[in-house]
Each structure stands twice: as structure tokens, then as C-alpha cells.
Amino acid sequence: MNHISPAGDDKELLNKFLKDNQLFYGPDPEIMRDHCIGPRSEIEDKILNAGLDPHHVNQVRGLILAALDEGNTMVEQMGAAPGAKWGDIVASIYTANGDLSMIAPHGVVGFAACCHYPIKFILKYWENDRTVGIKEGDGFIHNDARYGGIHNTDQSMMMPVYWKEKLICWVSTTIHEGENGATEPGGMPPSAESRFDEGLKMSPFRVVENFELKRDLVTFLQNSVRDPKLQFEDMKVKLHAVLRLRQRVLRILEDHGEELLIGTLRKNLEDVLIEVRRRIEELPDGTTRVLTFPDSTLRENALLKFSLAITVKGDKMTCDFRGSSPEFLNRSINTNQASLKTMFLTAYLQNIWPDLPQTMSVFSPIEMLFDEKSLLNASNDTPQAMSLIPIFKAMTIPVIPMTKFSYSLPHRYTAVVAPQYDQPATFIYGGLTQNGENVGNFCADINGNGQGGRSHRDGEHSVSPPFAAVCDIGEMEVIEEELPIVRLGAFTLAKDRVGFGKYRGGLGYEMISSVRGTGFWGFMTGCTGSLFTPSQGLFGGYGPPVYALSKIRDINIFNELATNPGKIKFDILDLMNNQPIEGGRYSTHEMAMTFEICQQGEVYMMCQGTGAGYGDVLLRDPALVIKDIEEDFISHETAREIFFVVFDSRTLIVDEEATKQARAAERKSRLARGKPFDEFVAEFVTPEPPENLPYYGSWDDPTIIYGTSEGKRIKMKATEIQSMFMPNPKDVKIGKLEAELLATRAELEECRKHKH
Amino acid sequence: MKVLITENLRINLDTEMWECRHCDKVLISARDNYKRGLLAYNRDPREIHKPLLDPTKYVRTYSPDPEWCRLIEYYCPDCGTMMETEYLPPGHPPLRDIEFDIDAMKEQWKHREEVLVPPVGNEPPASKRRHTHNH
Numbered sequence: 001m002n003h004i005s006p007a008g009d010d011k012e013l014l015n016k017f018l019k020d021n022q023l024f025y026g027p028d029p030e031i032m033r034d035h036c037i038g039p040r041s042e043i044e045d046k047i048l049n050a051g052l053d054p055h056h057v058n059q060v061r062g063l064i065l066a067a068l069d070e071g072n073t074m075v076e077q078m079g080a081a082p083g084a085k086w087g088d089i090v091a092s093i094y095t096a097n098g099d100l101s102m103i104a105p106h107g108v109v110g111f112a113a114c115c116h117y118p119i120k121f122i123l124k125y126w127e128n129d130r131t132v133g134i135k136e137g138d139g140f141i142h143n144d145a146r147y148g149g150i151h152n153t154d155q156s157m158m159m160p161v162y163w164k165e166k167l168i169c170w171v172s173t174t175i176h177e178g179e180n181g182a183t184e185p186g187g188m189p190p191s192a193e194s195r196f197d198e199g200l201k202m203s204p205f206r207v208v209e210n211f212e213l214k215r216d217l218v219t220f221l222q223n224s225v226r227d228p229k230l231q232f233e234d235m236k237v238k239l240h241a242v243l244r245l246r247q248r249v250l251r252i253l254e255d256h257g258e259e260l261l262i263g264t265l266r267k268n269l270e271d272v273l274i275e276v277r278r279r280i281e282e283l284p285d286g287t288t289r290v291l292t293f294p295d296s297t298l299r300e301n302a303l304l305k306f307s308l309a310i311t312v313k314g315d316k317m318t319c320d321f322r323g324s325s326p327e328f329l330n331r332s333i334n335t336n337q338a339s340l341k342t343m344f345l346t347a348y349l350q351n352i353w354p355d356l357p358q359t360m361s362v363f364s365p366i367e368m369l370f371d372e373k374s375l376l377n378a379s380n381d382t383p384q385a386m387s388l389i390p391i392f393k394a395m396t397i398p399v400i401p402m403t404k405f406s407y408s409l410p411h412r413y414t415a416v417v418a419p420q421y422d423q424p425a426t427f428i429y430g431g432l433t434q435n436g437e438n439v440g441n442f443c444a445d446i447n448g449n450g451q452g453g454r455s456h457r458d459g460e461h462s463v464s465p466p467f468a469a470v471c472d473i474g475e476m477e478v479i480e481e482e483l484p485i486v487r488l489g490a491f492t493l494a495k496d497r498v499g500f501g502k503y504r505g506g507l508g509y510e511m512i513s514s515v516r517g518t519g520f521w522g523f524m525t526g527c528t529g530s531l532f533t534p535s536q537g538l539f540g541g542y543g544p545p546v547y548a549l550s551k552i553r554d555i556n557i558f559n560e561l562a563t564n565p566g567k568i569k570f571d572i573l574d575l576m577n578n579q580p581i582e583g584g585r586y587s588t589h590e591m592a593m594t595f596e597i598c599q600q601g602e603v604y605m606m607c608q609g610t611g612a613g614y615g616d617v618l619l620r621d622p623a624l625v626i627k628d629i630e631e632d633f634i635s636h637e638t639a640r641e642i643f644f645v646v647f648d649s650r651t652l653i654v655d656e657e658a659t660k661q662a663r664a665a666e667r668k669s670r671l672a673r674g675k676p677f678d679e680f681v682a683e684f685v686t687p688e689p690p691e692n693l694p695y696y697g698s699w700d701d702p703t704i705i706y707g708t709s710e711g712k713r714i715k716m717k718a719t720e721i722q723s724m725f726m727p728n729p730k731d732v733k734i735g736k737l738e739a740e741l742l743a744t745r746a747e748l749e750e751c752r753k754h755k756h
Numbered sequence: 757m758k759v760l761i762t763e764n765l766r767i768n769l770d771t772e773m774w775e776c777r778h779c780d781k782v783l784i785s786a787r788d789n790y791k792r793g794l795l796a797y798n799r800d801p802r803e804i805h806k807p808l809l810d811p812t813k814y815v816r817t818y819s820p821d822p823e824w825c826r827l828i829e830y831y832c833p834d835c836g837t838m839m840e841t842e843y844l845p846p847g848h849p850p851l852r853d854i855e856f857d858i859d860a861m862k863e864q865w866k867h868r869e870e871v872l873v874p875p876v877g878n879e880p881p882a883s884k885r886r887h888t889h890n891h
Contacts, residue, residue: 282864284856284857284860284861284864285856285857285860285861285864286854286855286856286857286860286861287855288853288854288855289851289852289853289855290851290853291844291848291851293825293843293845295824303824303845400853401853404761404762404853404854407760407761407762407763407874408759408760408761408871410868410869410871410875411875412875412876412877412878413877414877414878415876415877416874416876416877454876455763455874455876456876496806496808497808497818500804502763530816531820531821531824531825532820532821532824532825532843532845533801533805533820533825533827533843536841536842536843537841538763539762539763539764539839539840540763540764540830540837540838540839540840540841541841542804542805542827542841543841543843545805545818545819545820546805546816546818546819546820546821546825547818548809548814548816548817548818549816550809573808573809576809576810576813576814577809577810577813586813586814587814588809588814588815588816588817589816590816614763615763615764616764616837616838616839617838618837618838619837637806641806642804666836667835667836667837668836670795670797670829670831670836670838671795671831671833671836673797674794674795674796674797674829674830674831674833675795675796675797676795676796676833677789677791677792677793677794677795677796677830677850678792680795680796680797680798681796681849681850683798684796684798684826684828684847684850685847685848685849685850686846686847688847689845689847689848690823690845690846690847692823693823693824693845693846695845699848699849700849
């Protein structure tokens with residue numbers, strides 16, 4: 001058959017035909033891979049070239065921020081989702097082209113950094129589609145992170161704002177809704193084995209017309225989730241918050257005119273971009289690197305390498321994630337690169353340059369490099385329901401390499417801080433409440449991560465989630481009114497689970513939960529960091545310990561409390577080590593658990609984590625060590641064996657001289673046991689990962705990626721990564737048990753032969 | 757001109773050498789990996805992150821698994837200060853975490869004053885409504 005190469009008019013006709021007859025408007029790589037702001041529009045160019053009065057711009061900027069804050073507060077006050085109540089929300093404003101210009105001062109930055117993707121999709125595909133179009137009074141919804149978003153639990157409402165029949169800007173609100181009809185309750189299913197296990201997958205579509213929700217579409221969405229009331233209520237909440245935001249924007253247009261509003265939104269983006277370039281340029285030229293190793297796919301233990309090398313040259317910065325773990329076709333922990341970038345941006349705006357206006361242009365001067373089919377740049381066919389694992393890492397991974405770039409500067413934009421605890425340590429739940437409601441969601445403990453130690457003081461305990469400085473851990477009394485979860489031990493800081501250092505990390509707290517008043521309830525958890533420490537320490541500090549999930553099953557704690565209340569101390573270490581409840585089945589596990597039914601009175605326990613430590617433990621002021629004992633953060637043994645402080649056990653008075661001697665002796669021991677680096681490398685380093693380790697990612701060479709196929713190790717070129725497909729953990733277990741059974745039978749047969 | 761690079765390390769731009777900030781020990785060329793100027797120790801992470809749950813009863817005890825995770829400690833060869841730590845899988849090559857262009861750094865610092873005491877950043881403003889029990 002002859003090859004057909006149309007030219008001229010024919011080619012144009014063919015292109016038009018293909019464009020008009022696209023079979024599926026999937027996520028557009030052109031949009032999804034571009035994290036930079038677009039070029040100025042004609043009107044923006046005209047306004048900015050003419051010049052704007054900076055005082056007037058500042059006034060308008062203040063009015064917009066006040067309006068965003070009001071929208072955010074409305075969502076927080078009215079929202080029904082636990083995420084809304086505890087601050088997992090945002091209100092934002094975008095230019096007419098969809099570039100994010102500003103977010104509410106108390107909002108979650110990452111949410112804001114993702115809605116520009118669906119708005120750009122709407123503009124590209126729906127604006128000129130005769131069956132859709134965009135007009136005043138429309139509102140669009142979306143939740144699928146493949147079209148932009150952190151993960152599919154988050155739902156957004158986006159509304160175009162018109163003035164004198166012209167599209168001036170967009171406003172949006174977003175809530176972490178939780179329940180979305182996924183294969184497990186709560187919207188973040190570790191057991192999702194394909195993208196079709198993820199529940200609702202809303203591409204951006206119009207759900208509001210003439211400023212009203214279309215009830216037929218709302219019903220369809222309600223019918224797709226476990227919590228239909230929540231779905232309806234929060235759609236109304238988001239709509240009314242954007243309507244208020246729209247009113248405020250219209251008032252600004254009336255009072256100050258469209259040129260000032262359009263000019264301010266664009267100028268905010270460009271000013272930040274210029275400032276970020278200046279901040280990059282003042283750093284030393286060179287490269288800093290960091291590695292982190294999540295240790296689970298949430299279905300099985302697996303060591304996953306995440307690698308980041310940041311290179312600065314002049315005013316250009318490159319963040320290179322190549323060499324990281326390959327993607328998994330049937331595990332839910334993949335993330336697409338746009339989702340990863342939203343949280344990576346959060347890391348910069350929370351820990352590195354928190355004084356910058358919160359806008360997407362912070363990232364415009366930064367180039368990012370990924371391998372194709374990497375877990376951090378996963379293809380759309382992979383399940384991404386628990387992308388929280390890589391994106392939580394993204395919130396802390398640049399902290400160490402950026403600190404190594406910026407420590408030398410004569411000034412600081414914020415304190416030098418070691419990484420915050422970076423796992424979503426919380427119970428996700430589902431079932432029937434004591435009020436007869438079907439629910440599925442997560443506990444607000446996800447917001448209680450310990451901060452890392454700082455260059456001049458300890459980290460704050462359970463201060464915030466790494467994705468926002470302002471989210472709260474919730475009121476237990478409010479939660480217990482709505483849910484059958486009874487919190488038996490709450491907010492007790494987890495003693496001795498500390499990122500040690502000259503300045504220690506802030507501690508996390510223990511969560512000891514049971515259920516009552518329900519016939520059907522279950523928990524699940526989705527954390528890594530039970531075998532390999534979650535993050536590196538900074539400048540000689542230690543990282544956090546690893547954490548475990550503990551259970552006491554086959555008991556009813558409420559009966560025990562009725563008969564023996566004095567016997568039980570709600571402290572995980574005490575309960576598990578002393579096993580005070582007779583007949584209980586005590587066990588510990590990795591912090592990754594698929595949905596599991598919890599019977600009334602059984603006890604499930606986990607911890608929020610500590611931040612990493614800063615600096616050498618021997619440089620910690622002994623007085624601070626004793627204060628930590630007094631406040632019950634560390635034990636006497638830790639003070640003596642980790643910090644080398646000598647003190648009287650009864651009075652806690654430090655023996656200064658003996659402490660100096662103990663520390664000097666430990667320094668001598670270090671010199672005796674340490675080996676020159678080259679000698680150490682020759683002994684320690686192996687050419688490949690240990691055979692017994694299920695290892696994923698590069699080893700010494702970032703262009704060679706290790707993985708597995710049918711349980712056996714394979715090596716791949718980074719340019720030719722194949723997706724990992726894991727066996728069902730139950731099949732693996734059955735296989736192991738069958739092998740044991742066969743061996744035992746053979747042994748029995750052997751015994752029988754000898755007997756005869 | 758000396759440039760403070762970390763809590764424990766600085767680069768002397770005149771001699772182009774890494775130095776310990778605690779004892780002034782000259783470690784190695786600033787164009788080289790500073791870790792080559794230090795001592796390294798492969799520690800079982802359970803010695804620092806000790807088992808808090810009884811290991812005779814449980815597998816997961818809040819201690820990292822030494823088959824999966826090793827703790828590498830880096831010491832100044834003169835004063836024994838712990839300059840860095842690094843958690844790695846057994847046998848994984850240590851990372852060259854800092855690699856600066858020394859010529860560019862010299863050019864950059866021509867126009868800057870030497871920093872002797874690193875700044876710490878602004879403290880948050882003290883709350884005027886701090887909760888107390890001083891009735």
C-alpha cells in the first residue's frame with residue numbers, strides 16, 4: 001500500500017478532521033507536563049506595558065486576598081467533610097488563561113497548585129466545543145488527579161468570572177472530601193490494583209449552570225459514593241464559597257476597573273518569578289543530592305528509591321528525580337508528575353521560601369527531570385489512589401539539598417530546619433456509624449506531624465501536616481459525636497520516638513482507638529517507614545525511628561474498663577509490653593493495612609511521627625536533655641546512652657564534669673571505630689543491591705534501574721523502564737504455605753518409611 | 757575568605773579546602789567529596805533507635821530492620837564531631853551530597869562580606885494573647 005503524505009490544504013483538512021473527531025479527551029500531556037505560567041495575553045501585555053501604580057496594585061492585591069480568606073473561611077465553617085473542618089481546603093484565583101495567581105492565606109498550597117491544570121483543560125477543550133462551551137454562571141467540577149490535582153479524594157469547584165461579557169478571571173475552592181466510591185472506604189484505597197478501583201474519576205465537567213447545581217448530575221455523583229449526603233452538602237458549600245468570591249471580585253471590578261484586576265493578577269505572577277530567579281542566582285553553583293527510601297507498596301514490603309539531585313547554575317535550577325523507583329501497574333502508590341509537583345511546590349513554600357506569595361510561578365524557573373514510567377512520573381494507566389506515599393515525600397525531600405545550598409547565605413528567609421515527619425499517619429475508616437450513617441473518611445491526625453529540629457531550637461511537636469502550616473488535628477469530642485471511634489489514648493506524645501540531635505525533632509503522638517455502638521466498622525492505614533527510617537537527619541542529627549501498627553484483638557476493652565479500670569494504662573508501650581488484658585491477641589505490623597473489620601472493643605494503635613534531628617547529639621545542651629526527661633519525652637536511658645549526659649536519677653541534677661568526660665570518651669570511641677572514607681567504601685559498598693532485598697530503583701548508576709518480574713530481580717535501562725506487576729500477597733503466602741505443607745508431608749512420609 | 761556550608765563544615769576559598777568548623781581541621785580539597793576527608797562508621801540502626809517493644813514478643817518494635825537499613829555516621833577525624841549521618845540500604849554507595857563549583861563560588865563571594873556567625877532567621881512574633889494562669 002502506498003504511503004499517504006498529504007500536503008497543503010489536504011494536510012490542514014486532515015488535521016481539522018482529526019481534531020474534530022478526537023475519540024477521547026484524556027489528560028493532555030501538553031497541559032499536564034507544563035508547570036510554568038503561560039505567556040502574557042494581549043490585554044495583560046498592554047496593561048503591564050502601560051504601567052500600573054504599585055500602591056493601587058497593593059490595594060487591589062489586599063482586597064483579593066481578603067476575599068480569598070473569606071471564601072476559605074466559608075468552606076471551613078460550612079464544609080461537612082472532616083478535611084474541611086480541619087483546614088484541608090483552599091480558595092484560589094486564576095488569570096483568564098488559568099494561571100494560578102493567589103490563594104487564601106490559610107489554604108493548602110498544594111490544592112491551589114493543581115487547579116490550573118483542569119482550568120487550562122476546560123479552556124482548551126470545552127470553551128469552543130459547541131456541546132459544552134463556557135458562559136457566565138457556569139461551574140466546573142473535577143477530582144481525577146490525572147487532569148490535575150493532588151489525589152482523587154479532593155474535589156474542586158471552578159467558576160469563570162465575567163465582566164461586561166468578557167472572561168476576566170477564574171475562582172475556585174477545593175476540599176479534601178475523602179469518600180469517593182473507591183474499592184475501600186475513605187477515598188485512599190491501598191488495595192486499588194487498577195485505576196478502576198479508585199472510585200469517582202471526574203474529568204473537568206460543568207455541574208453548575210446559571211449559578212445552580214444541576215441536580216441530575218449531583219444525583220449521579222451521590223449514587224457513586226458511600227456518603228451521598230456529604231457529596232451533596234460539600235458541593236453546595238464549594239459553590240456558595242465561589243459565588244461569594246465572585247461577588248467580591250465583581251466589587252473590585254466596579255471600584256477599581258478591569259485593567260487593575262487583570263494587571264494585578266498577572267503582575268503577582270511575574271514579580272514572584274523575578275524574585276525566585278534572584279533567589280536561585282544568589283545560591284552557589286553546583287549540585288546537592290538526597291535519597292529517601294520508602295519501604296512498602298502498602299501491600300508488601302519493598303524498598304523504593306527516591307532520588308533527588310538539585311543543580312543550580314546562574315539563575316537556573318534543575319530538580320532531577322531520575323534513577324528513582326519504577327512504577328507499579330497493580331499497586332496504588334504511583335503518582336503522576338503534576339501531582340508530585342504540587343506537593344514539591346508546597347515544600348518550597350512551607351520550608352524554604354515561606355515568605356513568597358503563594359503562586360504557581362514559584363516553579364516557573366525550575367526545570368524538573370523524570371524517567372518515563374517512574375513511580376514519580378507514572379503513566380495514566382497506573383492506579384494512583386495512594387499517591388500520598390510519594391507526594392508526602394515530595395513535601396520534605398528538597399529540604400536537605402536546598403539547605404545545603406542556602407546555609408552559606410548572609411541572610412535567611414526562614415529558619416534552617418530538618419525534615420518534618422513525612423508519612424500520612426492516621427486511621428482511615430469506613431462503616432456504619434452509631435447514627436445509622438454510611439461513612440468512609442480519615443481522621444484529622446493526618447495533620448499532626450512533628451517538625452524537624454532547627455538550627456537554633458527544637459522542632460515543634462505534632463505541629464501540622466507537611467502540606468500546610470495551618471491545618472488542625474481536630475476535636476475528639478466532635479469526632480466521637482459523629483463516629484463510633486472511641487479514642488482511648490489521644491495526643492500523648494510518643495516517648496523516646498524522637499529524631500535525636502543537637503536540636504531534636506518535635507514529637508508525634510500516640511493514637512489508641514477502639515469502636516463501639518456499631519455493627520460494622522473497619523480501619524485501614526497507609527504509611528511506609530516501618531523498616532527503613534522515613535527521612536534523613538540534617539547536619540549530623542539522626543532521622544526519626546520507624547513506626548509500627550499495634551493491635552489487641554479478641555478483647556472488649558470496654559468490658560475490661562468496667563471491671564478493672566485501674567489495670568489499664570493507655571500507653572502503647574505499656575499495653576503491648578505488659579499485656580494487661582488477659583486473653584487478648586497482641587500483635588505488631590507494618591503501618592500499611594488494607595481495610596480490616598474491627599470488632600467492638602478491639603484496640604488499634606499507631607503514632608504520628610517525629611521530625612528529624614539537627615546536629616550532633618553530643619552538642620545538645622545537657623539542660624535541654626534533662627528538660628526532655630522532665631517533660632516525659634525521653635527516658636533516663638536515652639539521656640545517658642544517646643546524649644551521654646551524666647545525672648542523678650532522683651534529683652535529675654547534671655554532673656557537668658562527668659558529662660564532659662563521658663562525651664569526650666564517646667568522641668574518642670568514634671575516632672577508634674570510624675574508618676577513613678575510602679577504606680569504608682571499599683568494605684561497605686556492593687556492586688548490586690543485596691539479593692534478599694526487594695529493591696526498586698537505581699543503585700550506583702542512575703541510568704540502570706532495578707526491579708522485579710515474577711518475583712525475580714531484573715535490571716532495566718532508565719530509558720526503557722517496564723512497569724512492575726506484583727503477585728497477589730495472598731498468593732505469595734499461599735505458595736509459601738503450600739511449600740511448607742509439601743515439605744512437612746515429605747518429612748512425614750520419610751518417618752513412616754523408617755517406622756515400617 | 758571562609759564560607760560556612762553546614763553546621764559543621766566550611767570551605768576556605770583561599771586554600772580551596774574543606775575545614776571542620778569545630779576544630780579547624782583541614783579535611784580535603786574543596787573540589788573533592790568532603791566525606792573523603794572524614795571517618796565513616798556502619799552502625800546497626802537499632803543501637804540508636806532502640807527497640808521499645810519487646811523483641812521477644814514482636815517483630816516490629818520501632819527499630820529499623822538492619823537487613824534493610826544501615827546508619828552511616830561521619831566523624832571529623834580530629835575532634836570526633838558527627839558531621840553527617842546517612843541512612844542507606846546495606847551496600848548502597850554513600851551519596852556525594854554536596855558538589856559546588858569552587859571557581860563560581862570565589863566569584864560570587866568577591867562581592868560579599870565574610871559571614872562569621874550564621875543567621876538563624878526571624879522568630880515568629882510573640883503572641884500578645886498568650887494563655888497564662890497568673891491570675
